[in-house]
Amino acid sequence: MQQSTTQPMIIPTVSDELILVVPRADILPHGSFHGLQATTMQEITGIIASKKQFLPRSIMETDPTYKQIIPYLIYTHNEKYFLMQRHAKASESRLRSKFSFGIGGHIRQEDMQTDSIFDWARREFHEEVNYNGNLTIQPIGLLNDDSNEVGKVHIGLVMLLMGDREDISVQSELQSGELISLADAEIYKDHMESWSQIVFEYLKNAAPKND
Numbered sequence: 001m002q003q004s005t006t007q008p009m010i011i012p013t014v015s016d017e018l019i020l021v022v023p024r025a026d027i028l029p030h031g032s033f034h035g036l037q038a039t040t041m042q043e044i045t046g047i048i049a050s051k052k053q054f055l056p057r058s059i060m061e062t063d064p065t066y067k068q069i070i071p072y073l074i075y076t077h078n079e080k081y082f083l084m085q086r087h088a089k090a091s092e093s094r095l096r097s098k099f100s101f102g103i104g105g106h107i108r109q110e111d112m113q114t115d116s117i118f119d120w121a122r123r124e125f126h127e128e129v130n131y132n133g134n135l136t137i138q139p140i141g142l143l144n145d146d147s148n149e150v151g152k153v154h155i156g157l158v159m160l161l162m163g164d165r166e167d168i169s170v171q172s173e174l175q176s177g178e179l180i181s182l183a184d185a186e187i188y189k190d191h192m193e194s195w196s197q198i199v200f201e202y203l204k205n206a207a208p209k210n211d
Contacts, residue, residue: 018054020107021066026051027155028067032146036158036202041139044157045117054109064152071121072102072143072156074199075129077163081203082129083185084170084177086193098193101200102156103128121159129177133165140202145194156195 024032026047048069060066075082085099103125111120118137125131143156170177182204189200 016056016058017106018109019057019060020048020069020109020112021053021055021060022048022051022069023053024065024067027069028144033144034147035145036141036143036198038141041117041157044142048117052112057106061153064146066153067155068153069107070104070154070156071107071117071124072104072158072195072199073121073125073161074101074140074158074203075103075125075131075161075163075168077166077168077179080179080181081185082168082177083180083188099188099191099196100193101196101203102158102193103161104156117157118159121161125161127171129168129170131163131165131168133163133167136162138162143195143198145198148194151194158199 027044029047052069053066055066057068060068081101082103083099083101084103104121105124105128107120111123113119121137122135125135138160140158140160143158145151166179168177168179182200185200189197192200
């Protein structure tokens with residue numbers, strides 16, 4: 001008898017959250033790349049608005065034919081950047097205890113009250129950190145890293161959040177955080193999550209050079 005090759009249907013649990021994803025072929029129409037690529041947010045948000053789907057997170061975590069959309073927010077003030085460390089018991093086991101420049105997370109269906117990624121970014125920022133100052137958001141670009149299992153199923157919308165206050169502190173799944181110069185952040189590089197290593201190199205290259 002010929003053995004059936006039909007794959008069993010994966011049924012999400014009732015508690016499984018629905019998260020924003022876009023098919024890989026749509027969000028990366030020119031093929032995959034590695035690193036941080038400058039692009040206009042208008043172009044990217046247009047693709048997301050037209051191609052977005054909300055699918056169970058448990059399935060999307062192992063399906064690289066989709067990319068989970070993650071706004072990745074970098075806070076800066078007076079040429080210093082907010083470097084954080086994730087908890088050892090963070091929900092994403094692959095990122096536990098890693099250092100990160102990026103504040104961000106999955107976008108759930110209930111989070112998308114508007115099509116503006118900037119609206120969501122501000123909400124996410126204030127959920128993750130304590131900060132009462134003003135913010136100016138400057139889009140940087142699209143971050144992709146298919147070199148590891150986390151990166152294969154996620155893509156980052158990197159934004160620089162320029163603030164006017166030093167008093168910022170972590171909450172949620174973040175263990176600690178401090179404003180730090182890029183020079184002082186060098187010692188943490190090998191212990192950063194891969195996205196933050198990419199962002200770190202971008203920030204160093206973009207920083208003005210002293211003659």
